[in-house]
Amino acid sequence: MGDLKSALPVVLDLTGRLVAVFGGGPVTGRRLRAFLDEGAVVRLVSPWVCEEVQDLLAEHPERVTWLQRDYAGPADLEGAWLVHTATGDPDVDTAISSDSHALRVWCVDATDSRATAASIPARTHVITPDGAVTVAVHGGGDPLLATTVRDGIDLALRNGGLDLRRHRTRGAGWVALVGGGPGDDGLLTVRGHELLASADVVVVDRLAPRGVVSRLPASVRIIDVGKTTGHHPVPQDRINAILVEEAERGHAVVRLKGGDPYVLGRGGEERLACEAHGIPVEVVPGVTSAVSVPAAAGIPLTHRGVAKAFTVVSGHEQIPTLPPGSDHTLVLLMGVSTLRASANALVAEGRSANCPVAIIERGYLPTQRVTIGTLADIADLALFRGVESPAVVVVGDVVRLAHDDLPQRTMTSSPGASTSTTSPTALTSTRTGV
């Protein structure tokens, strides 16, 4: 038995190399998958195999030879670079281990990692923008300790707790167009967090999750190109140019956008601008406000027996081309300033004046507010309540499914919520006529 505390971790390239594997249970299944993923050729010796092993045999017939019997002595180890045993019989595992030792072949006894000189650490493989990283943790014979530490490092790598920027050698820059979701930090994807953890520069929109941005280290340069309605401080061409210039300086650039980059977000233009300059671009989808903001008000865009389809539009000029029934949900983004014209056009195009409408302002933010009416009265209600952008307008029967208790549900993690604007009373008063 080796001294596991002083074990030396070694990385093996198993491509095309023979691994002799003994046993056919679930432990073998997990390890067999790992060996095959690393390109090994496997000789499997076992009288029976579990379902997972069976599947792997079917997936890789050209790389696994199954000898359907018990261990038959050192001849079974011939030519192997590595041996793995998990037969479930300690005597057989010990025999395989000592025969391997005699032949100077490393042997992993999976059922007793202290019994052999080799063991496989808890592992994770994380793809960072600067390259793939394999983390291997050896817990001194305590697998639970090893997996706990491995999981901690994995999480830190993915969420930016482990800052990779300091270790980067300045090379070619890149751009990631990251969809930040509707504004709530929790609705940014794991991949978005990973890329932010590597960014030197973050180019941020007004509707991107600001909490995430505020927690970035001071060494990360934030370029705010946020737009407000009718006021575009940084034109799109300039935003494109910033992305290109920063990447050409060798910086890792995250363009953090609200919602999804490809839903009325000009992400396509930004990608093309980068590609035209030969800059590598990754696009990370985000949770679009078109779907999530209605959900924050309890409104599913489709609901069995109520609506089977939905359409997302950015302005009222598309309205003549839309299906007229209130069982087809319409979602209007950037629709506040044109709300009256949109409502009138929808009625003119055949929707009932009583068709329910919801306006959800600042979805998922502490000041979220919902106004509910009909096509006939929504514009007046919005004027009365001073409805402002950003807001998502939902038109259709699904609006009837909105939560009455919405403010409490969505505000639980938002201590700054304004009860005067989001109280159920205010919500109820706007629901008259629906």
Ligand SMILES: C[S@@+](CC[C@H](N)C(=O)[O-])C[C@H]1O[C@@H](n2cnc3c(N)ncnc32)[C@H](O)[C@@H]1O
């Ligand atoms: C330029 S579009 C960008 C849409 C974005 N790409 C997406 O997928 O959500 C901006 C519009 O999205 C909607 N929006 C985005 N975030 C919102 C939020 N948190 N609450 C309400 N509306 C939001 C508003 O209609 C706003 O005018």
